[in-house]
Structures are given as structure tokens and as C-alpha cells.
Amino acid sequence: MKIVTKNKKFRWPKLSIPKLHINIGMPKIDFATPKKVLLWTPLLVLRALRQLCYGIVATPAAIGHSPLRLYRKASVWRDWTLAKIDYLQGESDKWRRTFNTLKAPYSILRSMGLSPQMAIGLLAVGTTATTGVVAAEAMKPPSFAAGDPGVYNAPLDSPIFSSDEFNTLRMDLGSTPIGLVKIEDITLGTAYANSALPSGETNVAIVGGKPAVADPAFTETYLEVGHMTVDRWRCTTMTLTNIEANTLIVRGNASDGQSISATAGTPRDRAISGGNRADDMLTSGGYYDQLKITAASSGVNGKIDRLVLSNIYTKGGPCVLDRIKAGTLEIILNEIGAGDGFATKDFQIATSVVYKSFENDDNIELSISPPS
Numbered sequence: 001m002k003i004v005t006k007n008k009k010f011r012w013p014k015l016s017i018p019k020l021h022i023n024i025g026m027p028k029i030d031f032a033t034p035k036k037v038l039l040w041t042p043l044l045v046l047r048a049l050r051q052l053c054y055g056i057v058a059t060p061a062a063i064g065h066s067p068l069r070l071y072r073k074a075s076v077w078r079d080w081t082l083a084k085i086d087y088l089q090g091e092s093d094k095w096r097r098t099f100n101t102l103k104a105p106y107s108i109l110r111s112m113g114l115s116p117q118m119a120i121g122l123l124a125v126g127t128t129a130t131t132g133v134v135a136a137e138a139m140k141p142p143s144f145a146a147g148d149p150g151v152y153n154a155p156l157d158s159p160i161f162s163s164d165e166f167n168t169l170r171m172d173l174g175s176t177p178i179g180l181v182k183i184e185d186i187t188l189g190t191a192y193a194n195s196a197l198p199s200g201e202t203n204v205a206i207v208g209g210k211p212a213v214a215d216p217a218f219t220e221t222y223l224e225v226g227h228m229t230v231d232r233w234r235c236t237t238m239t240l241t242n243i244e245a246n247t248l249i250v251r252g253n254a255s256d257g258q259s260i261s262a263t264a265g266t267p268r269d270r271a272i273s274g275g276n277r278a279d280d281m282l283t284s285g286g287y288y289d290q291l292k293i294t295a296a297s298s299g300v301n302g303k304i305d306r307l308v309l310s311n312i313y314t315k316g317g318p319c320v321l322d323r324i325k326a327g328t329l330e331i332i333l334n335e336i337g338a339g340d341g342f343a344t345k346d347f348q349i350a351t352s353v354v355y356k357s358f359e360n361d362d363n364i365e366l367s368i369s370p371p372s
Contacts, residue, residue, distance in 0.1 A: 144171075147186075147286035154178055154302075155278030168198055170292040171281070173223065173302025177274035182282045182308040183291070189316030191371055192287050197316050204314045205235070205291045208242075209301065209323030219299035225326045226271035226305040233312045233334040234371050235319035237346045240353050242322050245329040246270065248355035255347035256337025256368040265354035270327040272305035301325075315371040337368025 142148030142162045149167045150159025155178050169186070189197060189204035197204065207230075209222040238255075244267035250260060291312070295302035319336075336347040342365050 144281055144283055147283045149286075149288055152281075154181070155281055157279075157281070167195075167288055168290045168292060169283075169286065169288045170290075172294065172296035173304070174295075174297050175300050175303075176278050177272045177303040177305065178278045178281060179272075179304075180280040180282070180306045180308075181293070181304050182280070182284075182306075182310075183312070184284050184308070184310040186284075186286045186288060186291070186312055188288055188291050188312060188314040191313055191315035195287070195289055195316075198290050201290060202317050203290070203320050204317035205233075205312065205319040207291075207293045207309065207321050207324070209295045211323070217298070220323070221295035221297070221299065222301045222323045222325050223293070223295050224270065224272060224301050224303045225307050225324060225329070227328045227330075228304075228307040228324065228326050229309065229330045229332070230321070231310050231330065231332045231334065233309070233314065233319060233336075235314050235334065235336045235346075236316075236338045236370055237318040237348075238321075238334065238336045239318060239348045239350070240321045240331070241350045243324045243326070243329065243353040245324075245326045245353070245355050247328040247357045247359075248353070249328070249330045249332065249359045250349065250363055251330075251359060251361045252333045253331060253347060253363045254335050254337075254366045254368065255345075255363070256339060256366065257342040257345045258336075258347040258363060258365055259345040260347075260349045260360060260363065261351045262349050262353040262355050262358060263351050264358070265356065267325070267354055267356050269356075270325065272303045274303070295323075313371065335368060337366070337370070339367070339369040341367075 140146070142150055142159055143157045144150075144152050144159070145157055147169075148159070148162065149169050150162030151166075151168075151170045151172065152159050154171050154173050155176055169183075171181070189195065207223065209220065210218065212218060212220040244265070246267050246269040248262060250262075293302075293307075331349075334347075338344070338346055340346070346368075347363075
């Protein structure tokens with residue numbers, strides 16, 4: 001509105017009302033969400049099913065590969081352990097050979113009949129190492145495996161009796177079965193210097209059971225053997241009595257007179273079982289006044305599955321095999337003779353030896369002098 005007064009204009013101030021912007025809107029509704037839910041739900045289910053199928057398919061392979069991985073890891077550990085064991089075993093063998101070499105002079109002197117003290121005294125002039133080894137050898141407890149004389153209650157490796165004056169290798173068998181007994185490369189009786197049979201004894205080698213005795217009372221015993229081999233013996237005389245063998249093999253024996261009179265019968269074949277049997281008893285080399293392997297307990301037969309007596313040189317008395325029950329008994333490649341002519345039968349297999357199968361080959365009579 002304008003007011004005009006004599007050449008002047010007046011203006012009223014403009015009045016302005018501030019503008020208010022109010023946005024009132026309806027909330028947005030995403031009509032695509034249900035659609036997405038409807039579309040993604042089957043996809044998620046399919047993905048879960050696919051992962052499940054992958055797991056099912058992969059499970060047999062995982063199971064199959066798991067033992068292989070375990071085996072490979074175990075093989076690495078096994079090879080490492082065995083390598084260390086082989087190394088230690090090799091070192092042990094080297095040291096054993098070294099000590100055997102160092103103690104050889106002592107063993108030779110002992111075999112000549114010298115006492116341990118005298119043998120050590122003679123070797124005292126040697127080196128400190130040699131003397132120490134010899135002393136250790138002399139102080140070592142006696143054992144069957146080491147070839148020490150004594151009375152052994154089989155299958156114990158330590159003797160129940162031994163002394164410097166006792167030089168018999170004696171094995172007393174009881175009810176405990178033994179898998180293998182092997183004695184080889186030994187000299188018996190008077191076949192070496194300063195030797196003699198034990199007091200009151202006439203036989204240089206005795207293998208088998210024992211007869212019944214009235215006083216003191218003793219019930220007869222036998223030695224039961226699955227397979228017994230007697231080979232390369234040198235004896236003045238050899239006799240076999242009271243033996244039952246399913247298979248008897250007598251082959252390649254030379255004797256200064258022989259009488260082989262075994263009789264046919266029906267002894268059964270046999271082997272010695274016993275489950276967890278005693279440890280094998282093995283010894284090689286040695287000089288003894290007598291070898292005695294007997295069932296020494298009254299009424300109790302000794303039992304050995306495999307008995308090998310090989311390369312035994314004797315002098316001074318008979319070799320006797322008596323009261324034996326064997327599956328197979330081999331008497332092979334022995335030399336027997338006292339130089340007294342063929343009329344005296346130095347090799348005798350008595351009529352009390354009974355067999356079911358008998359192999360009798362190449363046994364000859366030959367002039368043989370007594371063992372030197």
C-alpha cells in the first residue's frame with residue numbers, strides 16, 4: 001500500500017510469514033522382500049544340501065586316506081627308531097668282538113686247566129686294558145650260554161652249583177619243556193691235558209632218563225624228544241639202549257666193530273609243545289670231564305622239542321644214550337672205536353631200541369684207534 005503526500009512516497013514494510021515445509025509421507029513398503037525371501041530360501045536349502053552331499057561323498061575318501069596318513073607318519077617314526085636300534089646293535093657287536101678278542105688269552109689258559117687266579121697272574125704282564133677285561137671275565141657269574149661247567153636246572157641259565165674243582169656240564173631236566181637245546185664243539189673226559197672223569201663215574205657222556213632205584217626210592221624217568229640229533233661224535237664206545245623212536249636214522253657211522261640190532265615196533269611220532277615254553281639253551285665250545293643230560297627228578301620225564309649234540313670229542317669212557325622216547329632220532333657221521341678189533345662191538349644199538357621207521361645206511365666197520 002502506498003501513501004503519496006506532496007511529492008513524497010511512503011512504503012509500508014513488507015510483512016513475510018516464514019514458510020513451513022512439512023513432508024508427510026507414507027512409509028515405503030518394499031514389496032520385493034517377500035519375493036526375495038521366496039527366491040533365496042530354496043537356494044539356501046539347495047546350498048546346504050549340496051554341502052551335505054559334498055560331505056557324504058568326501059567322507060569315505062577322508063576315512064580311506066586317514067589310515068594312510070597315520071601309516072606314513074608311523075613309518076617315519078618307525079624308520080627313525082629302527083635306524084637308532086641298528087646303530088646301537090652294530091656298536092654292541094663291535095664291542096663284544098673287541099672284548100672277546102681281549103679275553104681270548106684268558107680263555108685259552110682256562111681251557112688248559114689253569115685256575116682263574118693263575119690265569120690272571122700270567123696275564124698281569126699284559127696291558128691294563130687286557131688285564132681289566134680278563135679280571136671282568138673271571139668275575140662274571142657262570143652261565144650255560146657262556147659254557148661254564150656246573151649243575152643246571154633246565155631251563156635256568158645260571159647253575160645251582162659250580163666251583164673251580166667241578167668241571168662237569170650237567171643239565172637236569174624237569175617238567176618244564178624246552179624248545180631247543182644245542183651243545184656243540186666240546187671236548188670231554190681225558191681228551192685234554194690234566195683231565196680225568198669225575199670221581200666214581202665211568203661214562204664220559206650220558207644222555208637220557210634214569211633207572212628206577214629202590215633205596216633211595218626213585219621212579220624211572222625218560223627223556224622225551226621231538227627230534228634228536230647226535231652227529232660227529234668221537235667216542236671209544238657208543239651204546240644205545242631202552243629207546244623208542246618213531247623214525248630211527250643211523251647213517252654214515254664208522255666203528256671198530258658194530259652191532260645194530262634195533263627191533264620193529266609201533267612207537268608213536270611225537271613233538272614237544274607246551275605253549276609258552278622256556279628259553280632255548282645254547283652253548284658252544286668248552287672242556288669238561290663229563291657231559292650229563294638226564295631227567296633227574298623221580299617220576300618226571302624231561303622234555304625237549306629239539307636236541308642237537310654236535311661235534312663232541314671224548315676219551316676215557318663210553319658214550320651212553322639210554323631211556324629216550326623220540327619222534328625222530330638221528331645217529332649220523334660218528335666215529336667210534338677203541339682199537340680192539342671188530343670182534344668187540346664198540347658201536348652197539350641194542351634190541352631194546354624200538355623203531356617204526358628205520359633208515360640204516362653206510363655204516364661201516366673200520367679199524368679205529370682210541371681218541372688221542
